[in-house]
């Protein structure tokens with residue numbers, strides 16, 4: 223099995239006033255292709271910070287981060303951006319679609335950004351993804367006109383557009399009611415099982431964590447537990 | 455929502471969508487740009503119409519360049535005994551070899567017409583009246599290429615065969631003479647001639663209308679004691695604003711005095727220039743405030759769209775792409791604003807034509823909206839838009855996606 227992600231002694235500190243506060247204290251972690259892992263922990267323990275580092279949105283203070291075998295610490299901004307676009311998919315708590323575009327166009331966006339101009343293939347791919355998340359009939363709606371659950375489905379479809387090695391989801395169901403949250407979670411699980419996409423999902427809902435294959439617990443910037451789980 | 459056009463690059467798609475989404479904001483700033491551009495365009499058209507009209511009036515009785523013989527140096531001469539000899543009454547001097555000079559001038563590409571003239575002072579006498587005049591002996595077919603006298607004829611025609619003269623309406627009034635009447639012309643050397651008035655002109659200038667008398671070249675040569683000679687050569691240029699440069703060159707080459715209309719009217723030119731300068735200043739400040747308007751709207755837009763910019767960056771959008779999306783928005787606002795502004799200016803011009811009229815209903819002076827002015831303004835406004843967008847666009851490109859998404 224290929225290693226999608228490897229973190230070695232990853233540290234992150236912020237400068238607050240005169241003082242430097244370390245948020246993450248030397249994280250070691252590895253994710254294999256096809257894994258479906260939950261990242262849990264109390265609020266303020268550094269989950270989002272860690273996810274942003276893994277997603278190459280932020281740079282670590284020290285340590286090394288490898289994506290699909292390539293080290294990233296020495297890469298310049300432009301290369302980081304390319305790597306991020308091609309290898310990482312994001313799903314955020316606040317779905318963060320671009321409201322000026324339709325659902326279909328939002329799903330196309332990563333491809334459009336990468337290739338520079340729209341083409342029929344990317345339209346086709348986006349339509350397939352929208353169908354996979356059950357939103358074919360909303361393809362031409364402006365993103366802002368969709369319900370919260372629908373927007374999160376579009377965001378998931380968008381995260382998959384580039385066939386990323388790793389999808390990072392930061393409390394993807396945090397803003398949704400229980401029923402919608404369940405169905406979104408089931409959707410992620412199904413995508414993982416059908417195409418083997420690797421997921422790392424931050425959640426504070428133990429019920430949802432229990433449906434993952436692996437549960438990693440972060441407390442005060444340290445991994446305190448990392449265990450396999452067998453969903454019922 | 456129309457499907458994404460397949461030929462537009464991503465940056466254009468995003469820029470136009472963002473502008474369209476920001477409806478009220480976009481519309482307001484386009485209108486603001488439009489008003490600024492309208493003022494600039496209208497002012498430019500008005501000014502060039504006004505200045506064109508003034509220049510045309512000034513040139514209605516002046517050649518672009520006039521070549522004259524060098525003036526005799528007014529130095530008292532002394533005889534051997536040391537007594538000061540009274541200077542002779544100055545005789546008009548002819549330009550040496552003017553026929554050859556004329557041929558050479560006609561071959562110069564900068565010069566569009568060459569008109570030899572024999573001119574000098576004389577008196578017009580009719581009944582009791584006696585008036586000082588300037589006598590011009592001309593070859594009409596050449597003269598009208600330099601000064602459009604034929605368009606100034608208000609009665610009779612421009613014809614100067616032997617014994618014929620064309621005079622101004624003011625002189626005609628003062629002498630109580632009309633078409634077909636006789637006029638006696640006395641030159642200072644005693645020569646005299648009787649001429650029939652065959653045409654009256656109005657140069658739009660009271661002094662010229664009361665002084666200038668046009669006769670045939672030969673008649674003037676006889677009267678002014680200039681047999682076979684000319685007192686000056688008038689030139690028309692293809693580019694009238696090159697007159698001073700050419701005049702200096704010709705003076706150097708021929709040893710003659712060369713007066714350009716620019717030098718002759720230097721005060722007028724200073725006035726035109728300061729008028730142009732103050733209008734440039736106004737234009738500059740309007741452009742500046744338009745730029746600030748565009749910039750401030752875009753700054754607000756960058757703040758409002760921080761999250762969207764963050765998510766675009768998260769999905770692999772390069773900083774350069776974000777930069778271009780906002781530069782384009784500035785450029786597009788500038789372009790659309792300038793089109794609106796040109797339309798507004800056209801409206802103002804139409805109103806102006808209707809309202810600012812002479813008593814007879816004709817416009818005060820012709821004023822037009824040249825397509826080149828519209829194009830230049832459109833290009834200028836787009837450029838101003840892009841420049842105004844530089845700062846906000848850089849800010850957008852440098853947004854930290856983590857902060858943007860979290861915030």
Ligand SMILES: Nc1ncnc2c1ncn2[C@@H]1O[C@H](COP(=O)(O)OP(=O)(O)O)[C@@H](O)[C@H]1O
Pocket residue numbers: 236237238245263264265266267268269270271272
């Ligand atoms: N940009 C920042 N500057 C300073 N402190 C930060 C910054 N981002 C996060 N933190 C701090 O890091 C800690 C972890 O935050 P976060 O990763 O969001 O936790 P979690 O997602 O687990 O709730 C918090 O104490 C937070 O205040």
Ligand SMILES: [Mg+2]
Pocket residue numbers: 269270271
């Ligand atoms: Mg968090």
